[in-house]
Amino acid sequence: ASYYNEHTVLWLDGKILKAADTKTDLYGQSLHYGYSVFEGIRSYRTAAGKTKIFKAIEHFDRLQRSATTLNMPYRYTTEELIKASYDVLESNNLQDAYIRPVVYGPANMSFNPNTESFTVIQTWEMAPFLGEKLLRVMTSSFQRPNPKGFKIEAKAAGHYVNSIMASHEAKGKGFDEALLTDMNGFIAEGPGANMFFEKAGRLHTPATGNILPGITRATVLELAEDLGIPVEQGQYTPADLKQADAAFFCGTAAEVIGWHSIDDYTFPISWKDTQSRKIQQAYKDLVIEKQPKLETI
Template sequence: MYYNEETIIYYNGAFVKAIEANGNVYDQTLHYGYGVFEGIRAYDTANGVRIFKAQEHFDRMRFSCEAIGIPYPYSNAELIDISYEVLQRNNLSDAYLRPLVTCPPNMSLTKGRGAQLLIAAWEWGAYLGEKLLRLKTSSYRRISPKNFIVEAKVSGHYVNSILATQEAKDLGYDEALLLDMEGFIAEGPGANIFIEKDQTLYTPQLGSILPGITRATVIEISKELGIPVIEKQIRLEEVYNADSVFLCGTAAEIIGVESLDDQTFQKPWSESIGAVIKHAYKNLVLEKDYKNVHAH
C-alpha cells in the first residue's frame, strides 16, 4: 500500500525506484532503533501543492538528530525542495511524506558514525479514520523524560506506541491513551490530546510528551479564534468529566473521541470546540481563511 514498481524515493543522495533501494542489514538503526523520522503532509490547495509546515518538521528532525548524537549534514531548505520533487515524480498532491535518518553499520553503543537519508511519500487517509474514537487507558506508561529525550522523534521510542495501540485493539478499542510516569495523562501512541471543559481547552504540558507540530497548530488556531487553552498536568478523572475530547497529529489530523474506558462525554461532537478546530485546521492546511469559524 505504500509503494509499487514505479514509486520513486530519495535515498542517500539520489532519486531511485523504491523496489531497487537497498539497505544494510548491519545498520545501527536496524539493530538498536537508533534513528529519527518525521511525518509530514502535503495538500492540494487552491494555490497548488503545499507541504504543511515543512520548515517546522525539518527543524524538528534536525533537533532530534542533534539530541541523540546522529550527524545531520543536511540543509533543510534543500530537503524541502527534495520533498516537493518526490511528490512531483510520483504525481502526488494530497500525500504523506516520511523523511527518515538512519545510521550505517556500528555495533557499538556509541553515537552515529554517519547519516543516511530517506524521503518517501504515499497517499494516506487520516491515520485514525474519520469516525469518533473509543479510547482505552493503556497499562503501558509513556516513556520517561528521565530515561529518554522525549522531545526527539526517535524511531525506537515507537515500540512503546506499538505496545499500547495493539493492547487497545486487542481489547476491542480504537486507540490507546497513555499516562506519564507520574500518573497524569500524556498522549496517544501517535497523537496529542486536548480536552474541553467549560468552553476552555486543556492539554498536557510539555515534559513527558512529544511537542507535536499539530498540537502547536491547534493552540495557534485557538488563540486566533479566542478559545482559551491551558497547558497543565491533567488527571484521568478530569478526562472522564470533560465536555469533549479530541486527538491531533500530522497523520491523524484532528479526530474526535467518543469515549474513554467506555465513559462518554457530555457534549455532542458536532457542538464541541474540537469540531470547530477540525474545520479550522482543514481550512488552514488548504490555505483557506478560517478566522470566520466560531465556536458554538
C-alpha cells in the first residue's frame, strides 16, 4: 500500500510538513515498547460534496482519554486536532480518507513517565467500502488482552500485537478475518472491529468490559433503535454464534461488513434479507449525510 508520496503532508505538533522529510527518534519509548496511543478516523465526501470527518469529536475525545489513561502528557484540545485534521485533508486534497493521529513519547529507554509527548496526524486515501463481499471468519486461538493486565479501553499501540497475531493466524489458514474471545472464552471482537450477530430478527453484541467499545458500535446501537430493531448486550459463547442467522463486524475502517461464515458454519439467511443489512444501509447513508428522498406527488 502507498500511504504517502513526495507530495504528501502531515501535521506534526502545529506544523504542516512534508511526510517524506519528517523523522522519528529511534531511541523512543513508543517504538521500543509500543507505548503510544492512536485513533482510526474516516472522512467522507458527503452527498452535498463537502468533506466531513465522521464522529470527529468522539474520536479525538477518545484519543485524549487513551493518552491520559496511560499517563501520557496530552497537549491539544479536541477542537484544535479537528481543525488540524481538516487542514491536512485539504492540503493533501483528500475527501474519502483515513485519518491517523498518534500521540507518542520522546527518547526514553526506561519505564519512567515522560514530561513531553508528540502528536502527529497522517491521512491517506480510503474509499468507502461497504461492498456486498461477505467475510469468512475464524475463531482465533488468541484471546483479547486481559483487562487486568491492560487498559483495554485505550487504543494503545502495544495492544495491537494481539490483533496482528490473530489476523496472521486467520489469513494463514485461508480466512478473511479473526474473531477473538475474551479471557473467559466469551466472544469479544475482531482484531480491529466490534461484532454483532442476528437471531430471529434481534441483534446481539458482546457487552462492554472486555472489548474496545467502538464508536461505530455506538452508532449501530443508535441506528438499530431508530429502525426499531431490538438489540441485546450480553455474554455470548462461540456456540451461540453458530446458531445465529447472520453476523457483522463494525468499525471505523470496516464500516459495517457482513459475515459469510464462522469457522465451518455458514450463516443461513441471505445477507440481503437480514436486519443487519438494513443497519449497513443506514450507516452508509449516515456517513455521507444522505438526506431522505423528498416524496413527489
